[in-house]
Structure formats: C-alpha cells, structure tokens
Amino acid sequence: MKEIYTVWKKELLDNLRDRRTLLTAVLMPIVLMPVILIGTFKLQEYTIKRAEEKVITIAVDSKQSAPTLISYLESQDKLQLSEVPPDIFESKIDDGSLNIYLGIPETFESDFSAEKPVEIKVYHKSSNVDSSSASQRVMVMLQVFNQQSAAQRLGTKGIPPEALMSIIPTPEDTATTQERGGFFIGFLLPMFLVIFAITGGMYIAIDVSAGEKERKTLEALLFVPVSRFKLVMGKYLAVATTSTVTIILSLGSLYTAFKAFPPSGLLGDEVVIDLSIGAIGIMLLVGIILAIMFAGMLLSVAIFAKSYKEAQNYISPFYLVAIFPIAIVNSIPDFKPTEPLFIVPGVNAVFVVKELLLGVFDVTHILITIGSLLFFAVTAIVIATKIYSKEGILFRD
Amino acid sequence: MLVVKNLTKRFGDIVAVDSISFEAHEGEIFGLLGPNGAGKTTTIRVIATVLEATGGTAEVAGFDIRKNPEDVRRNIGVLTADIGLYDRFTARENLRYFGELYGLGGEKLEKRIDELIHVLDMGRFADRRAGKFSTGMKQKVAIARSIVHDPKVIIFDEPTAGLDVLASQTVVRFMKNAREMGKLVVLSTHNMHDAEKLSDHVAILHRSKLVTTGSVSEVLQRAGAANLEDAFIKIVGDDEAKSTERARELEQLAKAGKKK
The missing domain is CATH 3.40.1710.10 (abc type-2 transporter like domain)
Known part of the structure; x- marks a missing residue:
C-alpha cells in the first residue's frame, strides 16, 4: 500500500506543476464552462429580446x-x-x-x-x-x-362577440419549477458531466504512461522492487483523483453559476435549479464513478503510446467513441430508456442524471448504473495492469 | 554475486541473447563488452528482471531472477542509456521518489541522498528542477537514482556516453570506489579503452552470443593481442568470418536441396 501511495503522491504533485493539467482539470471546469454556458444563455436571451424590440x-x-x-x-x-x-x-x-x-x-x-x-x-x-x-x-x-x-x-x-367562442382553451403547466429547471439543464449538464469525466483525467493519464516513456523514465521505474500492479494502481489513482476533482469542481461551479445568474427558460420564465441534497449526492457519486471508470480506460489507451503525440492520437477517437452515443441519445427529445440501456457505460450516467434533475429516483436504474460503471472501471484497471506487463508495449522503440 | 547460466532471450523469431553464461564477483569491475546490437542491454534487462528470460537463468546476490524477481531488483542498481528524469521535480525530489520506492524513508533516506549529492558533486543543482539540466547533470542524477538503495550489484550501461572529461572522471572515480567497497560493478560498454582501464574481468558479446570471457590478461593472451581493442576486433573478426562461412554453407545446402 505504501508504494501505491508513493506513486500516487508523486504523480499528483508532478501534474500539479504542469500547466496543461491545471488548465484542463481545474481552470476549465471552474471558470470557462460556467462562463460559456451562462454566456450562451444570456446571449440567447439578448438576441430574442432584441428581435422583439426591433422596428x-x-x-x-x-x-x-x-x-x-x-x-x-x-x-x-x-x-x-x-x-x-x-x-x-x-x-x-x-x-x-x-x-x-x-x-x-x-x-x-x-x-x-x-x-x-x-x-x-x-x-x-x-x-x-x-x-x-x-x-x-x-x-x-x-x-x-x-x-x-x-x-x-x-x-x-x-x-355579442362571445357568440363566436364555444370554448376558451387555457394552457396550465403541471410541471413544478424544479421539473422545468431540470428539463432545461437536462440537455446540458449530463453532457458536460461526461466531457469533464474524460477531459479532467486526459492529460495526467497521458503524462503518467506515455509521458513516462517519452521522458525515458519508465525503465528506471521498472527496476524498482515494486509490482507492476502497484505501479499501475498508484498511477491510476492519481488519474482518478484528478478526474474526480474536475467533476466536483465542474458540478459545483455550474450549480453555483446557475444559482447566481439564473437564465430564462425557453418560454421566457426563470429557470429554477432546486435539487435535494440526496439528488446532488447521487449525481456526484455517479459523476465520480464515471470519472473513475474513464480514468482506467484513458490509462489503458495511453499506455499503448510511446509519446504524448501518439497518445493524443489514440485518445481523440476514444473520446469521440465515448461521446457520440451520448450526444445522440441526449438529442432525441423525450427518449425513454429501457433498463438494458442503463448497462451502457457513459450513456447510463446521462440517463440517471437526467432523471434526478426531473426529480425521479429510480433505485433500479441508479444501482444498475453504479454497478455497470464499477464493473467497467475494474475491467479497465485489469487491462491497464496487463498492458503494463507486456514487454513489447513497454520497450517498443 | 552474479551468476548467468545459459541465459536466452527471444523476441518472436529473433534471438537477442543466445544461451550465454558467465560469473562475476564482489569487489570487481566486470566489463560486458560488445558492439551495438550485440545483446548487452537485453542481457542487462533480463538480469534486472524487467524482461523475462526465454531460457536459462541468472542469480543476483543469491536470488534467482525467475523465482525472486523483487529480491533481485532490491539488490541491483541499473543505469541504462535512458537517463530521463522527472523534469518538474528537483534532483533531490527525483532521488527521494526512487528511494521511497526502494523501501527507504525518513532520515535514513535523506542522509543517503545528501551522501550521493556529495559523492557525485551535485550540490550546485540538487534543489533545482531537472528540466533544464545538461546531459552531464542528468547523468549524475541518473547514476545517483540507480544506487540510492545502496545495492550489492551495480550495472552501468555506457555510463560516460555524452559526458565531458570532468564528469566522466567523477563517474570513473565512483565505480572504483564502489569496487573498493566490495560491490560488483558491471560496466557495459563498446568503449574498449575504458573497459581495459577499469575492468578486472570481461565478457565479450557478439551477435547475441558470448564469444569469450575471462580476466583482461587472459583475453589478451588468448587473442594474441596487445590491447583489448585489438583483441576485440580479432575475436569479433574471427567470429564474423565463422558466421559468414556458416551462412555460405547453409546457402549451399539450400541450393543442393532445391536441385534434388
């Protein structure tokens, strides 16, 4: 355990000193995303208002x-x-x-x-x-x-003019303010959750694997009397920690930003984001497990590469493959997922978060999602450890 | 201290190390010589348990590389040609990380790091980040990193490559001191001049095979050469001639087989 801690501590400190990690894992979720999101809404509001006032x-x-x-x-x-x-x-x-x-x-x-x-x-x-x-x-x-x-x-x-009116249709919305707010951000938040779960750990995953090869420090590390599993675990936990911090920061800053600057909804009414502590807790848990799973996957992909550049070439298609199904299911209006869909990693997190935002607590969906994400996380770590034991991948020049 | 028995390493169809055997003892500098591609680095990697042997085995300080790989790694310090450091860490932080991974810690580790900084003359840059170090500075930190756990067997692969005269002298002095302290220093190099000056015993590899081993004087006598460089060329030349002859014979046989 001590060796895992040593590797974890070193990788975190090393990456805290790297501007790229700080930018993608800390600065972007805290500042950039809320600014872009709120800015987009405010711009939309301004454009609609301007069109209405135009002569x-x-x-x-x-x-x-x-x-x-x-x-x-x-x-x-x-x-x-x-x-x-x-x-x-x-x-x-x-x-x-x-x-x-x-x-x-x-x-x-x-x-x-x-x-x-x-x-x-x-x-x-x-x-x-x-x-x-x-x-x-x-x-x-x-x-x-x-x-x-x-x-x-x-x-x-x-x-009398009323003679022409047989009925007076009056729309009455039964959605609560929370549901209206949830529906509104349900398009954006789950998508950003997945994006941050990947981008948060991306640079550190490359740095601790392909970066180690590029700097030519890998062989010296393999000479130490520590098992490959412990080395991979230390590195993996450092990636997972960074992704988790990114998820917490991004969710926290988005929530704060929406509370501080509530944007108008599609019908012009104010969007109210009012989530219970339980919903926020489950959302965070799902987000964290999602980050942990992607950490393992990113590490497995990046270990194959022998340089930063090559690792980025591998991770870009991985990113697209991970995001593509999520973008599709997210864009289908009123999509009702069946239970088997909650097994698909990434997509399941999107559905659970959407449900929570609408005030739905489906225990079966939540448990299947958490179980599936944990299963894929463990599988990814096992694969990463196996790859780390392959001579051909470690020493190919 | 180091016993290599019929050690073989294959990568698919390619034989990188072909059944080599030699012994090296504490309190000596053992030269592992051969041209580039002879199999020196692969041999070192197999001995250091980073690569798995395909056949044969080796013992380091009484530990078998197949049965006790972690004990082997605990007793061996390896400096390869890759002298990469963690650029965002200082020299001292680089050493501390590896010291901790070798199971050291606390005051004992700090004392050991200070000692290495002193011995390898790294005081000027010990607390500066490694990113902007010169090759010589990096080489010194890499050497310190490989021996931070005070191993019984030290393997240096081309330790003076790319170093200036002063830095080379520091490394040479360090190897001699290690020998005085009863360590086994394995010097892997293609530089015959350095090897002759420093080595007590040598083993010469060529085309993945061990072509000769013994004390420097024994090898010189056997080859009928005045210095190790001549001996190396003579032995490797003979080996080369034998290889060419063997290849020609095989070609003839193949042609004969086709005619039938």
Whole structure:
C-alpha cells in the first residue's frame, strides 16, 4: 500500500506543476464552462429580446387603397410603414431595407365595407431572419385586426362577440419549477458531466504512461522492487483523483453559476435549479464513478503510446467513441430508456442524471448504473495492469 | 554475486541473447563488452528482471531472477542509456521518489541522498528542477537514482556516453570506489579503452552470443593481442568470418536441396 501511495503522491504533485493539467482539470471546469454556458444563455436571451424590440419595416403599394387597415397598422408600436412600388419590393427585402410587403387588392376598401373576405398577401423571405421573425409579428397583428373587425360587425348586428367562442382553451403547466429547471439543464449538464469525466483525467493519464516513456523514465521505474500492479494502481489513482476533482469542481461551479445568474427558460420564465441534497449526492457519486471508470480506460489507451503525440492520437477517437452515443441519445427529445440501456457505460450516467434533475429516483436504474460503471472501471484497471506487463508495449522503440 | 547460466532471450523469431553464461564477483569491475546490437542491454534487462528470460537463468546476490524477481531488483542498481528524469521535480525530489520506492524513508533516506549529492558533486543543482539540466547533470542524477538503495550489484550501461572529461572522471572515480567497497560493478560498454582501464574481468558479446570471457590478461593472451581493442576486433573478426562461412554453407545446402 505504501508504494501505491508513493506513486500516487508523486504523480499528483508532478501534474500539479504542469500547466496543461491545471488548465484542463481545474481552470476549465471552474471558470470557462460556467462562463460559456451562462454566456450562451444570456446571449440567447439578448438576441430574442432584441428581435422583439426591433422596428419592423413594412410597405404597401398605396396607402390610399386601404385606409382602415393602414390606420390600424400605423397605430401599432415598432412598425414603420411606407409606400413601395410592387416591382421593386423583392429587391428591397433582399437588401434588408424592407422586412415585409403587404399585397393589398385595390378593391380592399369596398370589399371590406361590403363585409366580403379580402385576401392580403404577406410577402416575406423565410431565409432572412429579420424578415421571417417580422412576418410572424405582422401575422399576429393582422389576426388581431381580423378579430376586432369581426367583433365590430357582430356588434352592429346586435350579436355579442362571445357568440363566436364555444370554448376558451387555457394552457396550465403541471410541471413544478424544479421539473422545468431540470428539463432545461437536462440537455446540458449530463453532457458536460461526461466531457469533464474524460477531459479532467486526459492529460495526467497521458503524462503518467506515455509521458513516462517519452521522458525515458519508465525503465528506471521498472527496476524498482515494486509490482507492476502497484505501479499501475498508484498511477491510476492519481488519474482518478484528478478526474474526480474536475467533476466536483465542474458540478459545483455550474450549480453555483446557475444559482447566481439564473437564465430564462425557453418560454421566457426563470429557470429554477432546486435539487435535494440526496439528488446532488447521487449525481456526484455517479459523476465520480464515471470519472473513475474513464480514468482506467484513458490509462489503458495511453499506455499503448510511446509519446504524448501518439497518445493524443489514440485518445481523440476514444473520446469521440465515448461521446457520440451520448450526444445522440441526449438529442432525441423525450427518449425513454429501457433498463438494458442503463448497462451502457457513459450513456447510463446521462440517463440517471437526467432523471434526478426531473426529480425521479429510480433505485433500479441508479444501482444498475453504479454497478455497470464499477464493473467497467475494474475491467479497465485489469487491462491497464496487463498492458503494463507486456514487454513489447513497454520497450517498443 | 552474479551468476548467468545459459541465459536466452527471444523476441518472436529473433534471438537477442543466445544461451550465454558467465560469473562475476564482489569487489570487481566486470566489463560486458560488445558492439551495438550485440545483446548487452537485453542481457542487462533480463538480469534486472524487467524482461523475462526465454531460457536459462541468472542469480543476483543469491536470488534467482525467475523465482525472486523483487529480491533481485532490491539488490541491483541499473543505469541504462535512458537517463530521463522527472523534469518538474528537483534532483533531490527525483532521488527521494526512487528511494521511497526502494523501501527507504525518513532520515535514513535523506542522509543517503545528501551522501550521493556529495559523492557525485551535485550540490550546485540538487534543489533545482531537472528540466533544464545538461546531459552531464542528468547523468549524475541518473547514476545517483540507480544506487540510492545502496545495492550489492551495480550495472552501468555506457555510463560516460555524452559526458565531458570532468564528469566522466567523477563517474570513473565512483565505480572504483564502489569496487573498493566490495560491490560488483558491471560496466557495459563498446568503449574498449575504458573497459581495459577499469575492468578486472570481461565478457565479450557478439551477435547475441558470448564469444569469450575471462580476466583482461587472459583475453589478451588468448587473442594474441596487445590491447583489448585489438583483441576485440580479432575475436569479433574471427567470429564474423565463422558466421559468414556458416551462412555460405547453409546457402549451399539450400541450393543442393532445391536441385534434388
């Protein structure tokens, strides 16, 4: 045990003095990720707000042809109305000087007075963001005009406008604030958990294995009267410690950041992240076991390499293979995982964390996930130890 | 102190060490000589139990390399051509790490490190990080690292390669002192001049085989040469001629077989 401790202590101290490890394992999870995440949300909020406040430039052929509709439109906020000949409006929409062009028939006023339905064409360009969002706002305005005129017409006939309404659909959300918050960050947090579980231990895993070969210190280490298993265990625990610290720091800083700067949800309501101590505990546990498992896998992969560069070449595809299924299941909306899926390492952690964020405590899912991750962690260590005993891999030049 | 018996090491079809046997004793410098690729480093690695022997065995300080590999490693100190250090550690920290892995600790280890720093003249840079050390400085730390546990058998593989005259002198002086202290020093080198000056006994390897062994004077007498360099060329030359002849014979036989 003493030898394992000696190797563990040395590898940690050695890597604490390495700027690359500090950057990927400590600085990135603490500072960069919350800044990027919160920054992205704030930017999204700002963009939506700006689009809503933007003045729509709208044009018609002649204001005289439809005075009733024109006076209604001119009474609207953030709308600028002008006259543009019909043959040039498309080029004006293309160059951005115009968002919407209304195609109003010359007979509008007479048809409107005769209570005949009049077709109004709302010309917009769906490939242009400003024009497309303006068209949605203009459509709403025209629907309101429609309702107002209909109410007026019914009024003159002595019929109350409510006669047109048989039902009043009112949406009521049964999701709690925690569930809404959980759903919102459920897209991001599990993904980042897996990314940090890998990146946190990546550099130290390379350093303690391929780095030892590149620095030509490996042979001197193999001369010491310590079993290969103990050497690998010491190195493995150092990688696992670093990944674990990264997971704790990343979860902690993300949680703090979301609490301090709550971003708006998709419907504009504030996202509330309110997790119980139990949920946070299980999430941390799953995150830590995930980090421990990836530590073993990273070490097994990096031991094959004889240099930093080669190790990075091996780890990049490994990273993609690990992340790819997670990215896919994470992007399928409303994906309901079956129990066997909780055996798949990495993917299972994503599902469990998603469940916890929604307030679901499924003991079977949690136990299968922890069992699976532990199994793969032990397998990875056994493989790493076996590789460390292979002469060909250790001494290939 | 070191008994090598029919030691063989194969890597697939390649025979790196072919059934070699020799003995070396405490209180002597034993030269393991041969050109590059002769099998010296592989022999050292097998003796140090880093590689597993394919055939035969060896004993180090009474411990068999197959049965007691960890006891062998405890009694042997090896300096190979790879003198890499942990760059982010100071020279002292490098030594402390290996000392702890050899089972030392506390005041005893610190005293041993101070002693090595003094003997190998490393005082100026002992507490500086190894990343910017010159080859000579690195070599001294690597030597200290290989003997931090005060082993009975010391194996040095090309210990003066890349060193300047002063640094080489420190290493040579150290080897002589170790011999005086009753250690067995195995000097693996292709530098015949150094080997002749320092060695009491030698073993010459060529093409994975042991071609001769004995005291320096015995080898000189046997080869009819004035110095070890001439003796080496003569012995290796004879061996080379025999190898070429054998290859030609095999080729003839193969051709004869085809004709039938």
